[in-house]
Amino acid sequence: MAILQQFAQQLINGLVIGLIYSLIALGYTMVFGILGFINFAHGDVYMIGAFLGLVLLGTGAFNFAAAMLGAMILTAVVGVAIELVCYRPVRRFGKGFEDAMLVSAIGVSIFLETLAQVIWGTETHPMGLVIPKVVYQVGGLYISSLQVLIALVSIGLMIVLHLFVTRTVTGTAMRATAQNTMAARLMGISVNRIVAVTFAIGSFLAAAGGMLVGAYFDAVYPLMGWTAGIKAFTAAVLGGIGSIPGAMLAGVIIGIVETLGAAYISSAFRDGFAFIILILTLLFLPSGLFRVRRGEGKV
C-alpha cells in the first residue's frame, strides 16, 4: 500500500507543477494559433510577472491575492506593449518576415532577462511569504496548502479562459481569427485588436503562473523563464500547438511525466524527460494530441 501511496504522492507533485506549465503553455499556444509565430519571449514574460508581484508584495500594501491580480494586470500590459513595439512593426513588412519575428522574440527574451538582472540583481529572491502554510493529511498523503492553492487558481483560470473563448464575442473572434485570418477580417473583426487581446490574456495567465511558482518554491530570479518556458513550449507542442484544451492537458502530462521520471527513473535526468517528450512528439505525433486545422490567410 505504501507503494501506491508514494505513487499518488508523486502524482500530486507532478500535477501541481504541470498545472503551472499549462498556464504558461496557453500563452504560447494562443499566440501561435493566431499568428503562426512562437513567442520565445513568453517564458520571460512569466518571469516578469513573478517579479512584478514581488515588487507589489514588497510595498506592503498588497496581500498575496491583490499582488497576484495586480501583477497579472501589469504583465498583461507588458505583453501588449511587447506586441506593439517588437512584433507588429515586423509583421507590417508582410509575408516572408517570419524569421525576423523569431529574431525579434529572442531579442525581447534577452532584453527582459537582462533588464531583470539589472533591476533586481541575479540572485534568487524569496517571496517573503504571506500565505499561512498548512499541511493537509489525506489518507496518508501530504498535501500542502500551497499545492491546493495552485490547483484551485490554475484550474479556475483555465475554466474562465474556456468560458471566455467559447461564450464571449471577443473569444469567438479569437477563434475565428485563429481559424482563418482573412475570413475573420471579412467578417469585420479587427485582427490587430484580437492579437493584442491574445497577448494580454497569455501574459495575464503567465503572470499567474509566475506568482504561484514564486510562492511555491519561494524563489524568484531573472532566469526562471528559461526552463519553465521550454517545458511550457513543449507542452504547447504536445497538446497540438494552437489548441487551448491541448495546452491545458499537455502541461499536466509533462509535469507528471517529469516528476515520476525524476522519482522512479533518474533524478539527474529530470529536465531531460520534457525534451524526450518533445522529440518523440515531433517524430511521431507532430500535430500533437489535439490537431488544429490551420486555415489559410495567416497574418
Place this chain on the structure above:
Amino acid sequence: MIRRILTVVLVLQFGLLGLAGYGFAQAAKGNLVVGVAGPLTGTSAQDGNDIKNGAALAADIINKKGGINGKKIELVFEDDRSDPKEAANVANKLANDKRVLAVIGHFNSSCTLAGAPIYNKAGVVEISAGSTSPAVSQAGPYTFRVIVTDAFQGDFVARWMVKDEGLKKIAILYENDDYGVGLKDVMNAKIPAYGGQVVAAESYYLGETKDFTPYITKLRALNPDAVFIGGLYNEGALIAKQAADVGWKPPFFGVDGLYSQALIDLGGKAVEGTRVAGFFHTAQPDPMVQQFVKDYKEKYKKDPGTYAAFGYDALMVVAAGIEKGGADRAAIMKYLTTLKGLKGVTGVNTFDANGDVIKDPIKLVVKDGKFQPYVKK
C-alpha cells in the same frame, strides 16, 4: 535610404560596444595585478561577492601599509557566473593578460577545474577560495587552494552524523557537478565506514532545479535519520523549505557550501537546526579573526561570511608569494610550494604536495536565525 543610414549607424554602434567590451583597462604603471575570478552573478553570487570583498579588503590593508616593496596591489575582477564554460573564457582572458601575476579563483569546483588546464599551461597560479572537490587536488602544479577538500570535510561530517549524533540512516541530496558528486562519493564511502547506511542518493542541478518535491517525497518514504545536502545555499534553502511545506523536518547536514548567510535569508525557519562544518566564525576569539571582522564591518557595513575570510586568506597567500618570491608568475608558484605555516583567518595555511591545505573544522548549527558554534546538549 533612411533605413540604410540607420543600419550603418546601428552596426557602427554595436561595433564600438564590442570594442568597449574588451575593457582595455590601463593599469597604473608598476602596480601588482592580481586577478579575482568567481561568480559575481548567478546562483552562487553571494559567495563570489564575499570572496571579492575579502580579497579587496586584504589588498586595501596591504596597500595602506605601503604595498609590497613599494608597489600597490591592483585587483582585476572577472565574473564566471558559476558556469564552467564562462570560467574557461575568464581563465583565458586572465592568463593572456601579461600583467596578471596570479589569480584567486574560482569558487565552484567545476569552474576551478575548467580553468585549471588553462592556468597551468600559461603558468599562472590559480588559488581557490572555495573549491572543495577532491578532483582539484590533481588539477595541476599551479592550482592551489586555501580551503580544505571535501574528502576531509566530508569525513568530518560523516563522523559527526554517525558517531557523534548516532544518526545511522542517511539520505543524500547532491548537486550533479564536480562539487556535489565529489561530496556524494566521499559520503558514500565514509558513512558506511563509520557504521551508518546511505539509504538513497538523488541529484539535482545547481541553479536550475527548483522543484524538489519528487525527491522529498521519495526520501521521506525511506525514513532516514538525517539528510545530507551535498550542495550550496540556494538549493539547501529550497530543500528545507519544501520539506517543511509538507511537514517533514529531518535534521539537515552539510559542509561549507551551506555555510552562508543566504541560506538563512532564503530558508527562514525551515533551516533552523541545520548543521554544517565551517572554518570561520565571527565569534572566534582569535585576535586575528576579530581584527578581520572589525575591518570588514568598517569597510562593508556587514559581517563577513566564511568565503570573505577565505578570499582574504587567499590574497594574503598571494601577497606573501609576491613579496618573498617576486613579482613573477613562476616565482610566485615556486614560493607557494614551499609555503608553510602562514596564519590566516580561516586557519594555518601550509600547502601539501597537491597544493591543498589542512585546517581544523568547526561544528556549526543554525540557531535563532544565525550560524552559531554547535554545542552538543
